[in-house]
Amino acid sequence: MLGAGLYHADPHPGNLLRTPDGRLAYVDFGMMGYVGAGLSAALASALYAHQLRLPPYFALLLRSLAVLEGIALATDPRYQILAAAYPWVARRLLQAEAPRLKALLSQVLYSRGELDFARLQSLLSHAVVDRERA
Structure with a gap:
């Protein structure tokens, strides 16, 4: 095959x-x-x-x-696995205690050398939505 x-x-x-x-x-x-x-x-x-x-x-x-x-x-042919997983990933990054996850969060939030407020807001709002579902 x-x-x-x-x-x-x-x-x-x-x-x-x-x-x-x-x-x-x-x-x-x-x-x-x-x-x-x-x-x-x-x-x-x-x-x-x-x-x-x-x-x-x-x-x-x-x-x-x-x-x-x-x-x-x-x-549902329109299903997007990354969009569905994003709230969990956001909450996981924001609660990170492991050094590698903290470093990843820093890379995500400071992608262009300055704090990306829109991305931070997105992470926070998705983390809250995921917490409400739990």
């Missing part, structure tokens, strides 16, 4: 059948994806150049997020 650039985006036991000759066959092609040859080569090159290795738990986390996003997009 990857040779043609197509992949099944929801592989789980309910979407796989065993054929009489013992091979696996996919069913339910509602979530398919395509990776062009150029992008595939660029990703492989970047992974090789930087010796990127994902721990298994992280790969599973990414898969879970991708499946959830796919379900949300099937329900």
